[in-house]
Each structure stands twice: as structure tokens, then as C-alpha cells.
Amino acid sequence: MTASAATHTTPQTVLLPVSARANTCIRFSGADRGKAVLSPEQAVEMLSQMLAQGATIAAVDIAGPGDPLATPEVTLRTLSMVRALLPETPLSVTTNGMGAAALAASLAEAGAGRMNLLVNAVDPLITSGIYAWIRPGTRTLPLPEAARTLVEEQAAAVRACCDAGMKVGIRTTVFPETNDAHVTTIAATMAALGAEDMTLVPYSPDDADAPALPVPAEKLGGAMMDELMDVIRSAAACHLPVFMDNAPATNSSAAFSTAATGTASACSAPQQAQWTAPALPKPAAGKPNVALVSSNGMDVDMHLGQASKVLVYGPREDGLPCLLGVRTAPEAGSGDSRWAQLAEMLHDCFVLLTASAGSKPKDILSRNGLPVLITEGEIGSTVDLLYGGGKKGGKGKKRS
Numbered sequence: 001m002t003a004s005a006a007t008h009t010t011p012q013t014v015l016l017p018v019s020a021r022a023n024t025c026i027r028f029s030g031a032d033r034g035k036a037v038l039s040p041e042q043a044v045e046m047l048s049q050m051l052a053q054g055a056t057i058a059a060v061d062i063a064g065p066g067d068p069l070a071t072p073e074v075t076l077r078t079l080s081m082v083r084a085l086l087p088e089t090p091l092s093v094t095t096n097g098m099g100a101a102a103l104a105a106s107l108a109e110a111g112a113g114r115m116n117l118l119v120n121a122v123d124p125l126i127t128s129g130i131y132a133w134i135r136p137g138t139r140t141l142p143l144p145e146a147a148r149t150l151v152e153e154q155a156a157a158v159r160a161c162c163d164a165g166m167k168v169g170i171r172t173t174v175f176p177e178t179n180d181a182h183v184t185t186i187a188a189t190m191a192a193l194g195a196e197d198m199t200l201v202p203y204s205p206d207d208a209d210a211p212a213l214p215v216p217a218e219k220l221g222g223a224m225m226d227e228l229m230d231v232i233r234s235a236a237a238c239h240l241p242v243f244m245d246n247a248p249a250t251n252s253s254a255a256f257s258t259a260a261t262g263t264a265s266a267c268s269a270p271q272q273a274q275w276t277a278p279a280l281p282k283p284a285a286g287k288p289n290v291a292l293v294s295s296n297g298m299d300v301d302m303h304l305g306q307a308s309k310v311l312v313y314g315p316r317e318d319g320l321p322c323l324l325g326v327r328t329a330p331e332a333g334s335g336d337s338r339w340a341q342l343a344e345m346l347h348d349c350f351v352l353l354t355a356s357a358g359s360k361p362k363d364i365l366s367r368n369g370l371p372v373l374i375t376e377g378e379i380g381s382t383v384d385l386l387y388g389g390g391k392k393g394g395k396g397k398k399r400s
Helices: 040-052 074-085 100-110 124-130 143-163 181-195 222-236 337-345 359-367 379-387
Strands: 011-016 023-025 056-062 093-094 113-118 130-133 165-175 197-202 241-245 265-268 289-292 310-316 321-328 349-354 372-374
Touching: 011 040, 011 379, 040 056, 040 074, 056 074, 074 093, 100 113, 100 143, 113 143, 113 197, 124 130, 124 143, 130 143, 143 165, 165 181, 165 222, 181 197, 181 222, 197 222, 222 241, 265 372, 289 321, 289 379, 310 379, 337 359, 359 372
Parallel strands: 011 056, 011 265, 056 093, 093 113, 113 165, 165 197, 197 241, 289 349, 349 372
Antiparallel strands: 023 130, 289 310, 310 321
16 A cells, blocks of 8 residues: 555555665566665655654565665665654564675664565575576676575574564565475575564566566466465465565565554555655756765765865766766855855766755755755765666666
8 A cells, every 4th residue: 555545544664765776686577777766864754754744654664676785874874764763663674685694783773673584495596596696795696606695695684683683574476386386495494594474475477578487377367376375375384474465576665564564554655645755866968977075985974065075976888887086176265156166067967965065055056056965875875876776778677
């Protein structure tokens, strides 16, 4: 249920899509570009708007459109900011779990009480048949090696999250003739590691540009799929409480089980009509680049008035954003003209990122065609977010 369809008194689980970076890609999912991504500040602003309009927020889940742990600094900052706004509200993270073991304590400290772990196999061979690519770090590994890494990291994630005091629920997409006979093994394995429940999602072809699951169409819906799901649920329930979710199986920010949300309905932030955060600035003709100020070249962490240099990022030939150069900012002491000069110097930039700025500089820069976005965090993931995740050319795919 979306927010616009719910009454203000209906408890809602709000899904916050703050990660623009994917680290896996399902073989059988289609194009997923253009999904909205919120900055942590926008996410909190949206929640504040909801509260001001009388909404009852039962839970908040950090989910999609990429993987929250692919941009851990953004996710941790979002959790901390949401926790400050909603100190008693349950918070969770939906992720494939890569990197979770090292981050479990930090996630718990930031306020996450639950991890919804996307596990489609515990056998690397089956994993290789489901994913087109898996990127555990900064580069894509050969699929057999990456599949082993994913399976190992997911097991480690369950143990580490349980040790950190978080609950862990498993979310599994059922791909007929691919992992359907394996779901009971997933349930048994995850239960032994400490998971508390399991949600099953039937695969559904989306008629997009990815290849469909190579099975007869009648097995992908209707009575045959319903019968298959009933059999799988009964078998898996020998190991874990099992919930069913008939939402489309994108494995990113779909609504999750009542085990995570109680009786709350679920709503996804980007699709809400009633509560909307301002859109992030986007590249435009003649303005393809991002300007930012940084004290160390790694983080957006400076007050604009203290910056003597401005870093400019933009797309290289393959479309991925990178550092294009460093420009000297106008010297302090020239009054308002300093900001007009800065706007002219950054005429090819569609936004200026800074940790803090006065109202007058922001107003002058905005009137001169350079909006200022107040944010903090690691430069790479922040710039990625503005470019929609640093997508390469060619056909896009849904990513989990």
C-alpha cells in the first residue's frame, strides 16, 4: 500500500531508498533505471512531513534501489538521523548482506534492530545460476568466485547481526526450476545460523529487457505457481516461521513480511504522492558536472565560506563520474560578489555540495543557476547518488 492510499491513522512501514549503488544483478530482472534515490536529509524531511500530516509510522526500512551496504556511510547516517527523529520506531535494513559482518555492530549502534537478508541460495552453484554478476568489492569477480563469496558473507552476516543484538529475517525469491527445490535447505541453514523467520516471494517475469526465466510460462503464475509456493512454504516451515509476499520479486525495496512490520502496511518513499521530498538536482544541458568542497579530498565536510578550492566531478567517456579537476574559489572579503563569481566559475556544474553554507550565499548561488545541496559523507557515494549510481552505458537491469 502506498502512502497516498492509506489513512493517516493506518500504521505504515516506510521504505527509504537511499543507496544508489548496486553490488549484484539478478539474471532474470529487467531495466530498473530511474528509480528515485533520497539523500539522508531528504529521507528525514519526508518522514517529518508525514508526521506533520498525521501519519502513524510503525517502522522504517532502509531498502533499495541499490544495496544499502554498498554505500554504508550513507546508510549509517540515515539510520542515525531517523533514530534521532523517531527514537522509539523500529528500524531495519534490507540487504544481500555483503559487508554486513563488519558493519553489524555499527548498524546496531546507529539504531537498526533488524536485518532483512536477501538470500536466494546457500549453494554457490545455484547462486551462479541466479545472478548475472556479483561485485563484493570495487571490482566484479569471476562469477563462481563471487558466488562463493556471497554465500559466505551471508552466513557471516547472520551470525554477526545476531551477536550484535539484531534480529535477522530471510527474504527468498522462488525461481521455478532454479532454486525452488533448494528453499528448504536455505531455511534450515539460516535457522541454524540464528535467523528468526523467512519470507517467500514468487518470481514474476516483468516483460522488460532481461531474459525471462527459461521455464514454461504456466509455471510462472496461476495455479501451478500457487501450488508450488504452498509446497515450499510447508517444507520451509519445518525450520522457520514462513510468511508469503506476492509483491514483484525485485529483491530490493519491495514490501517485507509482517514479521518485520507487525500489522503495518508498507509504503515505498519514491512512489508516494502525498509525502514527497524535493527531487535531487540532475545533470542538464551545459551543466553535466558536480562541484563540492572538501578538506581531505575524500569527504564532503567543509563549510562553503571556508573553502579555498572547489573539486569538480563529472562523467568520463564511459559515463562513470570521476574527478575532473580542482578550481580556486574567489577569495573571501569581496562581499556578495564572491558568490556571483563562484557561480560563474562553476557555470558547467548543476549543483554545489557542501557541509554547511549561509543563507545569503545559497540564495545568490541559486539565483545564478547553481543550487547548493547541504550534505555530508564520502564523496564517491554522494556523487554516485546524483548520477543515479554511476551507471554504465548499455541496457540496465534490476539490481538487488
